[in-house]
Amino acid sequence: MTELKIGVVGIPGKWSTEILAEELEARTGFRCVIDMADVVLDLKSRSLSAGNHNLCGFDGLIIKKISQEYSPATLDRLDLLRIAEASGVRVFSKTRSIFSLVNRLSCTLTLSDAGIPMPATCITESIDEAALAVQRFGTSVFKPLFSTKARGMTLIEAQSDGDRLRQDIAAFKAENPVMYLQKKVNLSGRDLGMVFLAGEYLGTYARVAKEGSWNTTIHDGGRYEAFTPEPSLIDLARRAQAPFDLDFTTVDVGLTDEGPVVFEVSAFGGFKGALEGASIDAASLYASYAIEKVRS
Known part of the structure; x- marks a missing residue:
């Protein structure tokens, strides 16, 4: 066991948050799940705490989920984590990288500037x-x-x-x-999640819509399945995620009658789709990657 202290910013009790914390604990002997609702910033002392933990004293923080749902308050929570970053804590992904993705408009404009095809x-x-x-x-x-x-x-x-x-x-x-x-583009009831770690392609899974549903999300009854993309599609997804400088992400891609389009680049990426649809143990890979980067 090492003496590293790497915490997981997430939703306590949620599978993706807990499995990442377990993977880190297995490697370091330290486990800490941080709910941003419990975080306190004291600007006078420039301390950032959660319960008994001083986050500015951690070696690293992995942001798996910063809020249950996105809202302008999500940006406020990211601002708080800048204090830990400024104290030398390695944050995965960087707060500035996530800032540009939480707001759909900001993400879209960055993709457009990079020449990435999107729906009208x-x-x-x-x-x-x-x-x-x-x-x-x-x-x-x-x-x-x-x-x-x-x-x-x-x-x-x-x-x-x-x-x-x-x-x-x-x-x-x-x-x-x-x-x-x-x-609204014709996706034939399916779109893709293309997974990247530190800009390197790991694999792809498909999200298949429930019969009668116009969208493919698991939230609305969709399911995951395996998918093998063409090299040109991998290149498109790689170019889409590159401007954001993320440690881990999933690029959402649709296959339309007029060619592939990118819907968005995820601020956090999905572990369950990667595991169930592409047999990628993203939590294990991400934990090992974070530990390597903190040590370097």
Whole structure:
């Protein structure tokens, strides 16, 4: 056993958080799961604590999940962890890297700047402009800027009744002042999770939609299965994740009639899909990687 202290920022009791903590404990003899709701920052002493633990005294922190659901408060929690980073604690992935992914708009703009193909997208605060985009796109997926697993996403179809269309859009805008909408592409009920550790490709799994569901998320009844991609698809996913400088991530890719598109790059990556769909023990690999980096 080593004397390393590497904590897991996550959701206590959740499988992915606990399995990562177990892998670290098996290698170091130290186990600590940190719920950000329990973290206290004292700026005068520049201390960051969780219970009896001084996080600024840790060797490393792995951010597996910083909140149950994404929201602007997620960014506040990341800001707190900057104190530990500034104290010399190695944080996986860096807070600045995660910042650029938690907000869907920020992630999309970075992907666009890198020339990554995505579904046709419109971002606007105008109901009239959103209605015009829906008419151009046909069926559109309206997505909250802060969400995971398709939570809060709404399908709105093009229609001849302009007033009804605007009413549907206004209902979404009531909860999402800045509207993000994408053309709904034909995925044939399946999309891909392509897994990377330190920029190196590990493997791919497919998410298959439950019959009758428009999205593939496990949250809505989807399932995982194995998938072997072409080299060109691996290259696309590698280019998509590269600008974010992440230690571990999953790139969400869709195979459409017009070619592959990237939906997003995950701030944290999925362990269960990697394990069940691609037989990748991501928790074990990530724990070993973090220990190596802390020691170096």
